[in-house]
Amino acid sequence: MDLPEPLPEPAVDEIRLEHVFAALSDPLRLEIVRKLLLESEAFDHSCGWFGFDRPKSTLTHHFKVLREAGVTRQRQYGLERRSHVRTDDLNARFPGLLDLVTTDKRR
Amino acid sequence: MDLPEPLPEPAVDEIRLEHVFAALSDPLRLEIVRKLLLESEAFDHSCGWFGFDRPKSTLTHHFKVLREAGVTRQRQYGLERRSHVRTDDLNARFPGLLDLVTTDKRR
DNA sequence: CACGTAGTACGATAAAAGTCGTACATAGGG
């Protein structure tokens, strides 16, 4: 089955550890990635799904930061732009990193 | 053998993942931690040891950020303030994170 | 076609972070 082309993103070997750390150092983006990992492994989600109480322009900004750091992959489905975590790529490059995100205890 | 008291630092269970990510998202601080891990596991080092071409005030700032995030522990030895990575604490809280720092390939 | 929706680029603003010079405190040695 053909998927739409992903939006521009770094190649696997271009993903920089400090860029990934920077992307995940914001609490909102950390929560986005955690939610993607824990609650939606099988399929993508558009921006609206996350239920964050933020203007769309703010969420657009954060999704772009995650994509440009190489943490997420985004594809356009008609009106919707869906994201999921580049789990295989990140596990190849930084094994265990995503486990830290899912197991970190929140207040 | 008595060591000097560490400078103020967060308790193990107060260390926040996003604070650690933020501390390690700066290339200079990432390099400081990597160097501490790879080249000096057995003993502490003062600021001068790292050989960074930066003013002392800049290095003081970065060492403080690392300590306040809970990544490093600093102790005062006479004139010198020596740092090492809180390896046991970080491995307990975020297993595998420090491995990512040491194995990350640099340009 | 019109309309509603998703999502964006742009720009403005505010906040945060990084850089570094300066003057200072402290420690240690002679």
Place this chain on the structure above:
DNA sequence: CCCTATGTACGACTTTTATCGTACTACGTG
């Protein structure tokens, strides 16, 4: 005592990041 060295707090400046409103584009539906 003086001198040197380590390292800092403070403040100023620059850069980066976060927030969000606005106007817009593109898509899907009727």
